[in-house]
Amino acid sequence: MTQQHSVIAPAQTPAKAKRSDRRGDWWRDAVIYQVYPRSFADSNGDGMGDLEGVRARLPYLRDLGIDAVWLSPFYASPQADAGYDVADYRAVDPMFGNLLDADALIRDAHGLGMRIIVDLVPNHSSDQHEWFKRALREGPGSPLRERYHFRPGKGEHGELPPNDWESIFGGPAWTRVTEPDGSAGEWYLHLFAPEQPDFNWEHPAVGDEFRSILRFWLDIGVDGFRIDVAHGLVKAAGLPDLGSHDQLKLLGNDVMPFFDQDGVHDVYRQWRTVLDEYAGIQLGPEGPSAEGRWRETGGRIFVAEAWTPTVERTANYVRPDELHQAFNFQYLSTDWDAEELRTVVDRTLEAMRPVGAPATWVLSNHDVTRHATRFANPPGLGTQIRTAGDRELGLRRARAATLLMLALPGSAYIYQGEELGLPDVVDLPDEVRQDPAYFRGAGQDGFRDGCRVPIPWTRDGSSYGFGSAGSWLPQPDGWGELSIEAQTGTPGSTLELYRAALAARRTQPDLGAGDSVEWLRAPEGVLAFRRGEFVCVANTSGESVTTSAYGRVLLASGEVTEADGEAKLPADTTVWWTTTP
Numbered sequence: 091m092t093q094q095h096s097v098i099a100p101a102q103t104p105a106k107a108k109r110s111d112r113r114g115d116w117w118r119d120a121v122i123y124q125v126y127p128r129s130f131a132d133s134n135g136d137g138m139g140d141l142e143g144v145r146a147r148l149p150y151l152r153d154l155g156i157d158a159v160w161l162s163p164f165y166a167s168p169q170a171d172a173g174y175d176v177a178d179y180r181a182v183d184p185m186f187g188n189l190l191d192a193d194a195l196i197r198d199a200h201g202l203g204m205r206i207i208v209d210l211v212p213n214h215s216s217d218q219h220e221w222f223k224r225a226l227r228e229g230p231g232s233p234l235r236e237r238y239h240f241r242p243g244k245g246e247h248g249e250l251p252p253n254d255w256e257s258i259f260g261g262p263a264w265t266r267v268t269e270p271d272g273s274a275g276e277w278y279l280h281l282f283a284p285e286q287p288d289f290n291w292e293h294p295a296v297g298d299e300f301r302s303i304l305r306f307w308l309d310i311g312v313d314g315f316r317i318d319v320a321h322g323l324v325k326a327a328g329l330p331d332l333g334s335h336d337q338l339k340l341l342g343n344d345v346m347p348f349f350d351q352d353g354v355h356d357v358y359r360q361w362r363t364v365l366d367e368y369a370g371i372q373l374g375p376e377g378p379s380a381e382g383r384w385r386e387t388g389g390r391i392f393v394a395e396a397w398t399p400t401v402e403r404t405a406n407y408v409r410p411d412e413l414h415q416a417f418n419f420q421y422l423s424t425d426w427d428a429e430e431l432r433t434v435v436d437r438t439l440e441a442m443r444p445v446g447a448p449a450t451w452v453l454s455n456h457d458v459t460r461h462a463t464r465f466a467n468p469p470g471l472g473t474q475i476r477t478a479g480d481r482e483l484g485l486r487r488a489r490a491a492t493l494l495m496l497a498l499p500g501s502a503y504i505y506q507g508e509e510l511g512l513p514d515v516v517d518l519p520d521e522v523r524q525d526p527a528y529f530r531g532a533g534q535d536g537f538r539d540g541c542r543v544p545i546p547w548t549r550d551g552s553s554y555g556f557g558s559a560g561s562w563l564p565q566p567d568g569w570g571e572l573s574i575e576a577q578t579g580t581p582g583s584t585l586e587l588y589r590a591a592l593a594a595r596r597t598q599p600d601l602g603a604g605d606s607v608e609w610l611r612a613p614e615g616v617l618a619f620r621r622g623e624f625v626c627v628a629n630t631s632g633e634s635v636t637t638s639a640y641g642r643v644l645l646a647s648g649e650v651t652e653a654d655g656e657a658k659l660p661a662d663t664t665v666w667w668t669t670t671p
Contacts (some may be wrong), residue, residue, distance in 0.1 A: 119602025132557025155592030
């Protein structure tokens with residue numbers, strides 16, 4: 091008998107609390123949704139997303155089935171780098187609202203059964219931070235200059251930078267200041283934009299300040315922190331020259347004197363003692379795994395954005411007395427290829443197992459090309475792609491890659507809009523771009539703006555429901571057909587695929603937490619693994635393949651045909667089976 095399974099299998103089992111909810115270590119198999127506030131929802135019609143807009147849309151995220159929301163920076167900032175240049179770590183920028191809005195958002199999220207993780211930017215501040223402004227005003231010898239990296243220049247008149255380091259955004263990593271008397275003076279270090287001077291973490295006042303900032307937000311009620319540039323705080327002694335190098339390796343893909351220095355781990359051990367002082371916050375009864383009562387979250391967490399040369403080095407950040415999770419950039423950077431994916435999955439699980447930390451999996455975020463566009467292009471181009479490619483191919487692969495990611499043991503991260511299958515916007519006019527990399531070069535060409543275009547909520551309207559007016563980056567024509575309104579309830583839509591997948595993670599005891607997979611024999615170009623009574627098969631090849639049928643189909647990213655104990659998977663398709671009736 092031949093059976094054809096639709097993209098979303100109708101059979102569902104009743105929801106029940108995940109094992110990690112019952113144990114309290116919710117973060118081990120959590121699905122965490124990244125909100126980029128300026129591009130999520132605009133509540134006041136100024137074209138810029140804000141905290142009240144996020145708050146109003148929390149029920150959508152609850153119904154999607156996520157466990158926690160990670161908010162990109164909303165602190166007071168001149169916005170030289172979209173808020174990653176912080177002027178005041180204890181204030182909300184007026185463009186996003188105020189502290190009362192932040193408090194209300196956190197409380198509402200808890201009431202709906204979700205947690206809130208906020209971004210923290212400890213590697214650098216804004217050049218408008220009070221410490222830095224005073225350091226400039228007070229001139230050479232100011233104690234405030236010791237909290238940053240101020241150095242005299244080289245050359246007869248100090249006209250050359252102190253060393254040969256380059257900014258991630260292109261150009262020198264040093265800027266020379268004009269002293270209060272009008273003379274050309276010292277240089278300061280900025281691994282990113284000139285408006286983002288790096289802190290000197292050897293100075294005790296820096297550590298004291300950030301421990302105080304942690305407590306400020308923990309007291310308000312956040313459930314954790316995503317640490318920006320977690321690998322960059324400590325620089326090699328003496329700030330030695332780098333020598334010849336590949337510019338793209340500055341992101342942390344190679345050994346660098348300003349990244350992944352062993353001293354960063356001392357910082358995080360101190361931070362962990364602060365975090366462990368705080369008990370978990372109770373969540374409301376309205377979450378997907380709720381049982382009609384408030385429940386403990388199981389504690390607060392740290393998540394590291396740590397670009398390191400190897401996943402083994404990444405594991406150092408999640409030792410038991412340091413951070414809880416670290417982003418898996420090795421996985422994000424892997425092409426849609428079965429052999430390569432299996433290698434990085436194995437290495438990730440092997441690296442995390444000795445330190446007792448969960449693996450994390452991520453396909454898109456605010457700094458890389460969306461995976462629906464990445465997979466639409468030939469392999470080997472990396473994560474910074476500025477061509478649309480084959481849209482149909484990219485979406486098909488993106489859907490399959492998502493089901494593969496969500497089937498792996500550990501925690502998964504979703505970037506806003508990927509549940510809609512959004513592509514990057516690759517044809518933004520030059521005059522609207524805001525990525526500082528666009529203005530400084532380095533071969534990046536401002537690619538990050540393309541993944542930050544505000545998401546569409548409705549089919550129609552001046553900004554497709556993002557707000558009552560326009561949007562800070564223009565949305566493409568036809569964006570409405572990808573909107574939440576257009577995809578909700580539509581069989582086979584990418585949004586409904588995500589909803590079904592996240593629901594299945596809560597009903598299947600062998601999805602989520604754990605640290606291993608059992609690989610199964612599969613045709614070339616196909617990944618197949620078992621986890622208890624659950625089986626995932628992903629066809630990364632460009633052709634249909636025939637595999638064993640492993641039981642009842644739970645979910646598939648494309649049409650799957652079964653007959654006589656075998657299943658035919660189309661090209662670039664992932665299917666989930668359960669061996670239970």
